[in-house]
Amino acid sequence: xxxxxxxxxxxxxxxxxxxxxxxxxxxxxxxxxxxxxxxxxxxxxxxxxxxxxxxxxxxxxxxxxxxxxxxxxxxxxxxxxxxxxxxxxxxxxxxxxxxxxxxxxxxxxxxxxxxxxxxxxxxxxxxxxxxxxxxxxxxxxxxxxxxxxxxxxxxxxxxxxxxxxxxxxxxxxxxxxxxxxxxxxxxxxxxxxxxxxxxxxxxxxxxxxxxxxxxxxxxxxxxxxxxxxxxxxxxxxxxxxxxxxxxxxxxxxxxxxxxxxxxxxxxxxxxxxxxxxxxxxxxxxxxxxxxxxxxxxxxxxxxxxxxxxxxxxxxxxxxxxxxxxxxxxxxxxxx
Amino acid sequence: xxxxxxxxxxxxxxxxxxxxxxxxxxxxxxxxxxxxxxxxxxxxxxxxxxxxxxxxxxxxxxxxxxxxxxxxxxxxxxxxxxxxxxxxxxxxxxxxxxxxxxxxxxxxxxxxxxxxxxxxxxxxxxxxxxxxxxxxxxxxxxxxxxxxxxxxxxxxxxxxxxxxxxxxxxxxxxxxxxxxxxxxxxxxxxxxxxxxxxxxxxxxxxxxxxxxxxxxxxxxxxxxxxxxxxxxxxxxxxxxxxxxxxxxxxxxxxxxxxxxxxxxxxxxxxxxxxxxxxxxxxxxxxxxxxxxxxxxxxxxxxxxxxxxxxxxxxxxxxxxxxxxxxxxxxxxxxxxxxxxxxxxxxxxxxxxxxxxxxxxxxxxxxxxxxxxxxxxxxxxxx
Numbered sequence: 001x002x003x004x005x006x007x008x009x010x011x012x013x014x015x016x017x018x019x020x021x022x023x024x025x026x027x028x029x030x031x032x033x034x035x036x037x038x039x040x041x042x043x044x045x046x047x048x049x050x051x052x053x054x055x056x057x058x059x060x061x062x063x064x065x066x067x068x069x070x071x072x073x074x075x076x077x078x079x080x081x082x083x084x085x086x087x088x089x090x091x092x093x094x095x096x097x098x099x100x101x102x103x104x105x106x107x108x109x110x111x112x113x114x115x116x117x118x119x120x121x122x123x124x125x126x127x128x129x130x131x132x133x134x135x136x137x138x139x140x141x142x143x144x145x146x147x148x149x150x151x152x153x154x155x156x157x158x159x160x161x162x163x164x165x166x167x168x169x170x171x172x173x174x175x176x177x178x179x180x181x182x183x184x185x186x187x188x189x190x191x192x193x194x195x196x197x198x199x200x201x202x203x204x205x206x207x208x209x210x211x212x213x214x215x216x217x218x219x220x221x222x223x224x225x226x227x228x229x230x231x232x233x234x235x236x237x238x239x240x241x242x243x244x245x246x247x248x249x250x251x252x253x254x255x256x257x258x259x260x261x262x263x264x265x266x267x268x269x270x271x272x273x274x275x276x277x278x279x280x281x282x283x284x285x286x287x288x289x290x291x292x293x294x295x296x297x298x299x300x301x302x303x304x305x306x307x308x309x310x311x312x313x314x315x316x317x318x319x320x321x322x323x324x325x326x327x328x329x330x331x332x333x334x335x
Numbered sequence: 336x337x338x339x340x341x342x343x344x345x346x347x348x349x350x351x352x353x354x355x356x357x358x359x360x361x362x363x364x365x366x367x368x369x370x371x372x373x374x375x376x377x378x379x380x381x382x383x384x385x386x387x388x389x390x391x392x393x394x395x396x397x398x399x400x401x402x403x404x405x406x407x408x409x410x411x412x413x414x415x416x417x418x419x420x421x422x423x424x425x426x427x428x429x430x431x432x433x434x435x436x437x438x439x440x441x442x443x444x445x446x447x448x449x450x451x452x453x454x455x456x457x458x459x460x461x462x463x464x465x466x467x468x469x470x471x472x473x474x475x476x477x478x479x480x481x482x483x484x485x486x487x488x489x490x491x492x493x494x495x496x497x498x499x500x501x502x503x504x505x506x507x508x509x510x511x512x513x514x515x516x517x518x519x520x521x522x523x524x525x526x527x528x529x530x531x532x533x534x535x536x537x538x539x540x541x542x543x544x545x546x547x548x549x550x551x552x553x554x555x556x557x558x559x560x561x562x563x564x565x566x567x568x569x570x571x572x573x574x575x576x577x578x579x580x581x582x583x584x585x586x587x588x589x590x591x592x593x594x595x596x597x598x599x600x601x602x603x604x605x606x607x608x609x610x611x612x613x614x615x616x617x618x619x620x621x622x623x624x625x626x627x628x629x630x631x632x633x634x635x636x637x638x639x640x641x642x643x644x645x646x647x648x649x650x651x652x653x654x655x656x657x658x659x660x661x662x663x664x665x666x667x668x669x670x671x672x673x674x675x676x677x678x679x680x681x682x683x684x685x686x687x688x689x690x691x692x693x694x695x696x697x698x699x700x701x702x703x704x705x706x707x708x709x710x711x712x713x714x715x716x717x
Contacts, residue, residue: 132617305430
């Protein structure tokens with residue numbers, strides 16, 4: 001493909017490259033130095049075989065476009081839907097799983113095969129196009145969440161699934177762990193400290209009986225995810241959500257936690273409040289990733305675990321350090 | 336290292352040592368309403384540590400996902416003797432997914448000493464169906480049609496005529512001895528959804544020529560149907576004393592044509608092949624059955640095996656779905672990966688183990704690295 005060849009040449013010739021999808025995650029991770037060459041991966045469907053439940057797309061394909069193509073065959077690939085403009089490559093590089101993770105698993109379990117460009121412009125393929133595969137090392141999972149620092153994701157093969165026959169949101173005053181104990185594998189338990197919004201998917205009769213048995217009241221749709229100038233995504237052990245909620249009482253923020261998962265979406269009007277929220281999260285042995293705004297806040301807050309090992313991997317994949325420099329705080333490892 | 340260290344019922348997480356047997360773990364937590372989802376056919380004998388090394392699968396991975404989807408965290412010892420915790424009980428850990436790299440790395444990135452696994456709630460409703468067909472094509476077409484109808488069973492297994500007869504003679508599970516192929520389908524979840532899915536599988540099966548669709552009436556009958564499937568390897572001895580098991584995956588839509596090639600390849604090498612496999616995943620397990628005392632037999636077995644793997648790759652498949660590469664398939668890696676692909680994998684392995692001390696010479700063929708020289712550390716156990 002001509003566009004990919006040109007992209008490879010651009011990357012090979014650049015001193016530093018910043019990978020841009022729809023630009024929805026510019027604030028995630030450290031800032032890339034100005035002057036880095038902006039590169040964009042083309043969009044488009046490559047192949048789709050509904051009976052295989054796999055789909056291949058170029059990295060720059062908008063999530064919404066992919067979803068529309070799959071919907072025509074009654075299928076879906078549940079990537080984080082919060083920003084429909086986001087690209088498939090961007091969502092995967094950001095490691096974003098979306099609010100249905102409790103039932104459907106994280107984004108990393110969706111990616112079967114990945115093609116990426118190296119800093120010297122070579123195409124590397126990892127994984128395979130089949131739904132099950134242990135042929136060689138798991139490069140697809142390594143690329144998910146790598147924030148574009150190991151390679152530029154140009155093409156992916158994803159596992160699809162049938163769209164749920166029916167889905168319904170309902171609400172309970174009980175905390176998410178109590179609600180979960182009354183249900184079989186709910187899809188989402190979104191908790192804001194006062195109520196738990198519950199997403200159930202499947203056969204309408206099952207949904208109705210589950211909702212009745214758990215004492216849930218039907219509502220029109222999901223809760224409103226925090227939409228503030230400064231936002232972060234926290235990760236804590238699911239069992240720590242109750243204690244974290246108590247701590248966040250003292251912080252000027254709004255938040256929604258994914259019960260049973262441990263992801264907490266936090267929004268604040270001031271940068272200092274997001275720093276306070278981070279302190280609350282860290283007091284519960286979790287960490288908070290800056291997602292939007294808060295320019296003076298450290299992007300991660302905590303030191304990366306296994307920092308030396310990660311730095312060795314970075315050096316192995318991107319020896320010149322040109323791919324999204326600064327996004328993850330690697331150190332140079334002595335050659 | 337075979338202890339279950341901790342079971343956190345509320346968090347649905349167990350910390351185990353690598354030597355814990357797969358089935359023992361599920362048995363240990365079943366009274367809590369939980370189970371460990373990956374269930375290789377060898378689950379009475381295989382360990383969680385081994386499952387991690389090969390990213391093992393099993394019949395129920397069709398809906399539940401393979402081992403990697405069920406491993407939350409690992410404590411490992413790297414080749415230089417240092418220790419690390421990969422992953423964590425939080426949903427995301429900052430930086431790279433080292434946990435995901437390690438699972439399936441076949442011991443070449445270090446040794447796991449403690450493993451945190453996700454436990455799943457037992458489904459409130461389970462239905463197991465046995466469908467039998469007069470042709471393997473009809474059974475395979477049924478597999479595709481079930482998926483096309485929007486149903487992903489929790490398991491969807493196929494057995495061909497010869498293995499069906501051998502299993503029936505061995506365990507008397509009530510499999511039809513005259514069938515050309517049987518499908519074992521399991522559906523689980525909440526009752527209305529399960530019953531609706533059972534109806535779809537029944538209808539689709541009959542539309543594609545199923546002679547009978549037997550729905551197990553109770554847990555005992557369900558267990559018996561599964562005993563047949565999971566005893567397949569034991570039953571092979573009724574055909575011939577030795578066997579060579581293969582593991583490869585093809586796109587589900589290519590199953591029929593690849594199965595025919597598998598039979599043709601075996602016939603061309605004057606070998607018997609039986610097929611018992613994870614049809615829903617397109618994960619083939621052709622089993623070459625023979626008597627090792629026959630002169631020259633191993634050459635034929637290896638030649639046929641090689642041809643089968645090549646046929647799978649030619650159909651858009653991969654070398655292994657759940658058993659791994661090891662030494663056996665190492666030199667076939669260039670069939671599916673080019674020099675740049677292999678170089679990237681070698682770089683990843685070297686980042687974990689720069690001196691090549693952990694399981695040396697496994698997975699990657701010689702020449703994977705640019706300018707490679709042979710490096711087997713002195714005194715290594717190969």
